[in-house]
Amino acid sequence: MESQKELTIIEKQAKRRKAIQNTFVYLLLTIWGLMVLFPFYWMVLTSVKSYSAYSSEHIPKFYTTNPTMQNYADAFTAVNLGRYLMNTLLFTVVTTAVMLVVTVLAAYAFSRIQFAGRELVFMIFLALMMIPNELVIITNFVTITNWNMRNTFAGLILPSITSVFYIYLLRENFAQVPAELYYAAKVDGTSDLKYLLKVMVPICKPTIITITILKVIECWNSYVWPRLITDDSNYFLVSNGIQEIRENGLGRENIPAMMAAVVIVSLPLILLFLLFHKKIMEGVSRGGTKG
Amino acid sequence: MENKSLKGWLYLLPALLFLGVFMVYPLIDVFIYSVEEGYNSASQTFYGYGAYNFSYVLHDTYFLQAIRNTFLLVVITVPISTGIALLLAIALTSIEKFRNLYQTIFFLPYVTNTLAIGLVFMILFKKTAYSDGMINMLIMAVGGHAIDFIDGPYAAKMFVLCFYTIWVVLPFKILILTSSLASVNQDYYNAARVDGTSKWRIFTKITLPMISPSIFYLIITGFIGAFKAYSDVVALFGTDLNAAGMNTIVGYVYDMLYGDSGGYPSYAAAAALILFVIVLTITVINMLVRRKHVYI
Amino acid sequence: MKVVLENLTKKYPNRNKRIGGDVTAVGDFNFEIPDGKLIGLLGPSGCGKSTTLNLISGLIKPTSGKIWFGETDVTNLPPENRGVGLVFQNYALYPHLTVRQNITFPLENLKGSAKLSKQVMEDKAFEAAKLVQIDHLMDRKPSELSGGQQQRVAIARALVKVPRVLLLDEPLSNLDARLRLQTREEIRRIQQETGVTTIFVTHDQEEAMSISDMIVVMKDGYVQQIGKPQEVYDDPINLFVAKFLGTPPINVFEGEAKGGKVYIGNEAVADCPKVEDQKLWIGIRPEGFIPDDNGPMSCKLLRVEVMGRDVSIVSENEAASGPTIRSIVSSDIKVDPTRSEVRFSVKPHKIHIFNRKTEQRIYID
Numbered sequence: 001m002e003s004q005k006e007l008t009i010i011e012k013q014a015k016r017r018k019a020i021q022n023t024f025v026y027l028l029l030t031i032w033g034l035m036v037l038f039p040f041y042w043m044v045l046t047s048v049k050s051y052s053a054y055s056s057e058h059i060p061k062f063y064t065t066n067p068t069m070q071n072y073a074d075a076f077t078a079v080n081l082g083r084y085l086m087n088t089l090l091f092t093v094v095t096t097a098v099m100l101v102v103t104v105l106a107a108y109a110f111s112r113i114q115f116a117g118r119e120l121v122f123m124i125f126l127a128l129m130m131i132p133n134e135l136v137i138i139t140n141f142v143t144i145t146n147w148n149m150r151n152t153f154a155g156l157i158l159p160s161i162t163s164v165f166y167i168y169l170l171r172e173n174f175a176q177v178p179a180e181l182y183y184a185a186k187v188d189g190t191s192d193l194k195y196l197l198k199v200m201v202p203i204c205k206p207t208i209i210t211i212t213i214l215k216v217i218e219c220w221n222s223y224v225w226p227r228l229i230t231d232d233s234n235y236f237l238v239s240n241g242i243q244e245i246r247e248n249g250l251g252r253e254n255i256p257a258m259m260a261a262v263v264i265v266s267l268p269l270i271l272l273f274l275l276f277h278k279k280i281m282e283g284v285s286r287g288g289t290k291g
Numbered sequence: 292m293e294n295k296s297l298k299g300w301l302y303l304l305p306a307l308l309f310l311g312v313f314m315v316y317p318l319i320d321v322f323i324y325s326v327e328e329g330y331n332s333a334s335q336t337f338y339g340y341g342a343y344n345f346s347y348v349l350h351d352t353y354f355l356q357a358i359r360n361t362f363l364l365v366v367i368t369v370p371i372s373t374g375i376a377l378l379l380a381i382a383l384t385s386i387e388k389f390r391n392l393y394q395t396i397f398f399l400p401y402v403t404n405t406l407a408i409g410l411v412f413m414i415l416f417k418k419t420a421y422s423d424g425m426i427n428m429l430i431m432a433v434g435g436h437a438i439d440f441i442d443g444p445y446a447a448k449m450f451v452l453c454f455y456t457i458w459v460v461l462p463f464k465i466l467i468l469t470s471s472l473a474s475v476n477q478d479y480y481n482a483a484r485v486d487g488t489s490k491w492r493i494f495t496k497i498t499l500p501m502i503s504p505s506i507f508y509l510i511i512t513g514f515i516g517a518f519k520a521y522s523d524v525v526a527l528f529g530t531d532l533n534a535a536g537m538n539t540i541v542g543y544v545y546d547m548l549y550g551d552s553g554g555y556p557s558y559a560a561a562a563a564l565i566l567f568v569i570v571l572t573i574t575v576i577n578m579l580v581r582r583k584h585v586y587i
Numbered sequence: 588m589k590v591v592l593e594n595l596t597k598k599y600p601n602r603n604k605r606i607g608g609d610v611t612a613v614g615d616f617n618f619e620i621p622d623g624k625l626i627g628l629l630g631p632s633g634c635g636k637s638t639t640l641n642l643i644s645g646l647i648k649p650t651s652g653k654i655w656f657g658e659t660d661v662t663n664l665p666p667e668n669r670g671v672g673l674v675f676q677n678y679a680l681y682p683h684l685t686v687r688q689n690i691t692f693p694l695e696n697l698k699g700s701a702k703l704s705k706q707v708m709e710d711k712a713f714e715a716a717k718l719v720q721i722d723h724l725m726d727r728k729p730s731e732l733s734g735g736q737q738q739r740v741a742i743a744r745a746l747v748k749v750p751r752v753l754l755l756d757e758p759l760s761n762l763d764a765r766l767r768l769q770t771r772e773e774i775r776r777i778q779q780e781t782g783v784t785t786i787f788v789t790h791d792q793e794e795a796m797s798i799s800d801m802i803v804v805m806k807d808g809y810v811q812q813i814g815k816p817q818e819v820y821d822d823p824i825n826l827f828v829a830k831f832l833g834t835p836p837i838n839v840f841e842g843e844a845k846g847g848k849v850y851i852g853n854e855a856v857a858d859c860p861k862v863e864d865q866k867l868w869i870g871i872r873p874e875g876f877i878p879d880d881n882g883p884m885s886c887k888l889l890r891v892e893v894m895g896r897d898v899s900i901v902s903e904n905e906a907a908s909g910p911t912i913r914s915i916v917s918s919d920i921k922v923d924p925t926r927s928e929v930r931f932s933v934k935p936h937k938i939h940i941f942n943r944k945t946e947q948r949i950y951i952d
Contacts, residue, residue: 011663025382032379033396035458039411040399042425046414060425106306115299121307128314132570134519134541135563138324138548138556139317162309192298221404223522228549239406239522246410247529255414262407273402277395284401284463285470478679481646486693486748487667496692500683 043266047071047259054256071260078254080233081261084241091156091226091237092219099161099215100208106167108196111174112182122171128164133224141228151232160225166211169286173207174200210283213276220269238265324560337557344561353533354562357543363449364456364539365517372457373509376464381498383465384472394469401462409526412455416440416527441528448528448537455523460516464509471505472498507581511574518570521545540566588657588751588784590620590643595652597638612638614808616652620786620801625778627795627816628788630805631831636788639805640754643786645669656751667696669752672745672783676757678737680729686740687725690715693748715747716740718777735766742774746781753778755787759794771798792832796820804828821936826946829870829939835899835913840906842869842940844949849940851906854883856933859940859951866943868908875937876900876914878922882932886912891924898922902929 046054048067075081109115110122140159149155177200185195201208223239230236236244245261273280300307325345329338348354383393400408415425418439427437438444440451475498483493499506521541524532532538533546540562546552547559595616598609613635620626628636641647643654645666653662661669680689690712694703703711716722719739729737738758745753758774759767775798778785789795795802796816804811804819804827812824823829829837840851844862848855851869876884878900886902889911893899900914900922914931916922922929940949 007659007661007664007668010665010668014665022386025385028382029379029386029393032375033393036396036399039408039415039458042415043408043411055421058422059428060422102305102309105302109299109302113295113299113302115296117296118299121303125310128310130571131314131318132515132519132567134544135321135567136314136317138544138559138563139320140313141548142320142556143312143317158309159313162306162313164310164314167306192302217402221406223406223525224545228545239404242404242406242410243525243530246413258410259414262410265407266403269402269404270399273399274395277398280402281394281398281466285466476677476679478675478677479681481644481666482673482675482679482744483692484646485644485666485669485671485673486744487696488692489696489698492696496684497681500681 040266043259043262046256047263049256051254051256071256072264074254074257075261075264078257079241079245079261080236081241081264083234084236084238085264087235088220088237090153091160091222092216094153095157095160095219096212096215098157099163099166100212102161103163103166103170103211104196104201104208107170107174108192108200110167110171111177112196112200113192125164125167129168137225137228140225144229149229151230151235153235155229156226156235156237160219160222163211163215166215169211170204170207173204177203206282207286209279210286213280213283216272217269241265321560321563324557325564327557329557344557345565348558348561348565351558353538353546354540354543356533356536357538357540360449360537361518361520361539364452364520365514367449367453368456368460368517369510369513371453372460372464373506373513375457376461376468376509377506379461380465380468380472381494383469394465397465398462400459401466405459405522406526408459409455409523412451412458413441413527416451418443442535445536448535451527452524452537455527456517456520459523460513464513467505467509468502471502475501507577511577511581514573514577515570518566518573540569589622589655590752590784590786591653591655592616592618592620592639592643593653593655595639595642595654596650597635597642597647598650611635611808613642613649616810618803618810618813620784622784623782624784624800625775625798626784626786627799627802628786628805629792629795629802629831630790630811632790633807634805635808636790636803636805637756638808640756640786640788643752644671644673644754670748670750672748672750672753674738674741674745674753674755674758676760678729678741678761680737680740680744682729685726685728686716686721686732687712689729689740690744690747693744697748711747712743715743718746718780719743719773734762735770738762738770739773742777746777746783750783753781753783753785755785757788757790759789759791767794774798793834796832804831806831823870823939824948826868826870826941826948829941829948833872835873835915837870837872837939838912838914839908840869840871840904841908841943842867842906844940849938849951851884851904854885856883857935857938857940857951859949862940862949862951867949868941868943868946870939870941871933872937873899873913873915875934876916876931877934878914878916878920878929879932880930882930884931884933886929886931888922888924888926888929891922893918900929 045062045064048069048071049057049064050066050068050070053064053066110118110125144150144155144159147155149158181199182195185199190198221239222237223243226237226240227243230240233241233244242261242265245258326340326342327337328341328343379397383390383397386393417424418427418437418441423431423437426440431437438447440447479497479501480493483497488496519541520539524537524539524542528535528537531551532542533552538546544559544562544566547555547562595613596611597613598611601608601610616639628639630636638647642649645661645664649662653660655661656669681692684692687709691708694708694711697703713722713725716725719742721736721739721743724732724736724740729740732740738761742755742758755774759770762770771794774785774787799816801814802816802819803813806827812819812828814822819828820832823832826839830839842849842851843864843866844850844859845864847858847860847862849857849859849867849869856869884904886904889901889903891898891900896918897915898918898920900916902912902914903910904912935951940951941947942949
C-alpha cells in the first residue's frame with residue numbers, strides 16, 4: 001500500500017489533470033463556436049457597412065463605426081426580394097400542409113387498416129426510400145414541362161410533396177399506439193377518420209411536429225428543383241433569388257447589399273430555430289438526414 | 292372485408308398518386324432515357340437503343356472532372372467531418388456548464404440556407420481587385436501569400452469547398468454523436484474508472500464500440516450526401532461549374548438537363564444512373580464492413 | 588482491509604431552486620467496518636445507501652468527512668487508486684466483449700511494474716471465473732448469459748484484481764426469486780472464501796439479514812442503527828427500524844404507559860415499572876403472540892392460514908395501526924378458525940415500546 005504522502009501526490013495530479021483537460025475542452029469548443037459564428041457575424045457586419053465604406057476597405061475591418069440600414073432598403077428595391085420571400089413562404093406552407101395530409105393518411109393506412117396487398121405496397125415503399133432524388137428529377141422536369149407547368153406554383157409544389165421517409169417515420173410511430181385503443185374506438189362506433197384525427201394524431205404529435213419542422217427547413221432551403229422549373233423571376237424562391245443576386249442582380253460588386261439580402265433570407269429560419277431549438281434538435285436527431 | 296380494402300386504398304390513394312407520377316414512373320423512365328440514343332428534346336425523337344449515352348458520358352472530360360471532384364470531396368470531407376464531429380461531441384459530453392449554449396451554436400449551420408451562407412463564405416475567401424478578402428488578410432498576417440480561393444488554383448478551390456462542406460455537415464453529425472454518447476449507460480464508465488482504466492482505453496474499448504452504430508450510420512449518410520454535393524458548390528463558384536472546373540456529378544446531371552448546356556436528358560439519365568451505381572456500391576461495401584465491425 | 592467512515596456527509600444543491608438550500612444524501616455517517624466482514628447497507632429507496640457505496644468507491648466526492656482504508660486516508664483519492672471492486676445493479680458488463688475479455692479487462696489496465704503477462708491474466712481470469720463457477724462460459728458474450736450468470740461474471744470481474752474492498756450495489760434485485768436465494772448464498776460463500784471486506788446495498792431486509800455479518804439500517808441519509816442482524820432485529824432502536832426489519836412486519840398498536848404497565852386499549856399487556864406515564868407506539872413481533880384464552884389481548888379473529896410448519900393467525904384490534912394483526916405460532920397449537928374471538932398473551936421480549944412523538948425506543952428494563 002502506498003504511503004499517505006504518495007497518495008497526496010496522486011490526488012494533486014488527478015486534480016491538475018482534470019483542470020488541464022477542462023481548459024483544453026473549453027478551448028476546443030470555443031474555437032469551433034467562433035468558426036460557426038464568424039460567418040454570421042461577418043454577414044451582419046458587412047450588411048450594415050455603407051457601399052462606399054466597404055469598397056474603400058482594402059483591408060477588411062472587423063467592426064464599423066457608422067452602421068447604415070441603406071443596404072436593406074437596396075436589397076428590397078434592386079431585386080424583388082419581397083416577392084421571393086412571399087413565394088418561398090407560400091411554397092413552404094402549401095407544400096408542408098399537403099405533405100402532412102398525404103403522409104398522415106398513408107401512414108394510417110399502413111399501420112391500422114388491414115387490406116389486401118398492404119404488405120406488398122409497403123415493401124415497395126421501403127425500396128423507394130433508397131432512390132435518390134437525382135434519378136427521378138430528370139423525368140419530373142420533362143413531365144412538368146409537358147404539362148406546361150413551368151413557372152407556376154403547381155409545378156414547383158407537386159413533385160416536392162411526397163417523402164417516403166416521412167411516411168415511414170410516422171407509420172412506425174402510429175404502429176406503436178396500442179391496437180386496443182383502435183378496437184375500443186371501433187366498439188364505441190368511432191369512424192376511422194375521427195379516430196385518426198382525435199386519437200392517433202394527438203398521440204403522435206411529436207413525430208408530426210418533427211416531420212413538419214424538417215419539411216419546412218427543406219422547403220425554405222430548396223434550390224435545385226425551383227432552379228430547374230422557374231426562369232421567370234416572378235416565381236423565384238429565396239435560394240434562386242440569392243443566386244440571381246450573385247450572378248447579376250445587384251451588380252457583382254455591391255457586396256453589402258448582397259449581404260443584407262442574405263441576412264433577410266437567413267433570418268426566418270434562424271428565428272424559428274432560436275424559438276424552438278430544443279424541439280428542432282430533438283426532431284432532427286430522430287429523423288433527420290442531411291449532409 | 293371488401294369495404295375495408297377499399298378504405299385502405301382510399302387512404303393510400305394520394306400518396307400513391309404522387310409517388311406513382313413523380314417517383315415510380317420517372318424511375319422507369321430514367322432507364323429508358325438512358326438507352327435512347329440521339330434523343331432530341333425538341334422533336335422528341337431518337338435513333339435507337341444502346342449504350343451510347345453511357346459511353347458518351349464516360350468519355351466526356353467534364354464528367355470525368357466531375358467524378359474526380361466528387362470523389363476528392365467525399366474522400367476528404369467524410370473522414371474529417373466525422374472525426375471532428377466525434378471530437379466535438381466528446382468535448383460537449385464532458386462538460387456541464389454552457390453545454391446547451393455550445394450545442395445550440397454548433398447546430399446553427401443546419402438551419403441556414405446553403406446558398407445564402409455559401410455566399411458569405413465566398414466573400415470571406417474571395418480575392419478581388421480592390422481587396423484581398425478576410426481570409427487572405429489572416430494568411431498574410433502570418434506571413435503567407437494571398438491566394439484567390441474562388442477563381443484561383445484548383446487546390447485552393449477544393450480547399451474552400453471541403454471547408455464549407457464540413458462546416459455545413461458538422462451540425463447533424465455532432466447532434467447524432469452527442470445523443471449517441473449520452474445514451475451510453477454511465478455505469479460502464481464508472482465500472483471502468485473503478486478498475487483504473489485509462490482515458491484512452493475507455494475511449495477505444497468502451498466508447499467507440501458502444502457508439503459504433505451511429506458512426507457507421509454517419510459514414511454511410513455522409514458518403515451518400517457528399518456524392519450528391521451540388522448546391523454548396525453552386526453557392527461558392529456560381530452556376531457555371533464546368534467553366535470553374537468545380538463541377539460535381541449531380542451538377543453535371545443538371546447541366547445536361549437544363550441551362551445553357553442543357554437539353555440532353557439522355558446523357559443526364561446516364562450520368563444519374565452511374566451516380567446511383569456508385570452510391571449503391573459504396574453503401575453495400577459500408578454495410579459489409581459494418582457487419583464485421585459493429586457488435587450489435 | 589478495515590474501512591472507516593468518519594462523519595461522512597454528502598449534500599446536493601436542491602433541484603427545486605425555489606426552496607433552495609441543500610439536500611443531504613448522506614449525513615454524518617460514522618462506522619468502522621471490521622476487516623473481512625460482510626456488511627449489508629439497508630434501507631428504503633432514497634435513503635442514501637447507494638450514495639454511501641459510491642462515496643466508498645470514490646465515484647463521488649464527499650462534502651465533508653473522511654474515508655479510511657486501513658490506516659490510509661483515501662477521501663480525495665480517485666477511484667482507480669483505491670483498489671475497490673464494484674458490482675453494479677445492472678452488472679455493467681461490456682456487451683461487445685466476451686466473458687473472458689470482461690474479466691481480464693481490469694487486469695489489462697495495470698501499468699508499469701504491475702503489468703501482467705497475457706498468460707498470467709488468463710490464469711487469474713480463469714481462477715476468478717472458477718470461484719464463481721462460470722469457467723465453462725468464458726467465450727460467451729454477456730447477451731448469451733442468464734441474469735444469474737451475468738451477475739457471476741460481474742463479481743468475477745470485480746474480484747479478479749483482488750480488491751481491498753468489494754462493493755455490491757443491489758446485487759440481487761435483477762434476479763428472479765428462486766435465483767435470488769441461491770445467489771445470496773453464493774455471495775456469502777465467495778466472501779468467506781476470499782475473506783475480502785464486502786459491503787453490499789439492498790432494500791430487501793431479508794436478504795441483508797440472511798447473509799450479513801453486520802447490517803446498517805439507513806433512512807433519509809442518516810444511519811438509524813448498526814449491528815448484527817439478530818441484535819438489530821431483537822433490539823430495534825426506533826420504530827422505523829422495528830418496522831423495516833422482519834417479515835411479516837411487526838404489529839404496531841397505539842397504547843400508553845400507565846402506572847408501570849403497558850396498555851393496549853384497556854388491557855395491560857406488559858410491565859414497565861420504570862417508564863413514566865405517556866402515550867406510546869407498541870410493537871409486537873408476529874412470533875411474540877401466544878394464543879391463550881386467559882391472555883390480556885382480545886382480538887376479533889378473521890382467519891387462520893396454515894403454512895405447514897407455522898400457522899398464521901389474522902385478526903383485528905381497534906388499537907392496531909394497520910388494518911390487521913398477523914401473528915405466527917407453531918402449527919402444534921390448534922386454533923379453532925370458526926371462533927369469532929381470539930385472546931393472546933404476549934412474550935415480554937417480543938414487545939417493544941416507543942415514544943409516540945419521537946418514535947424512539949423506550950427500554951422497559
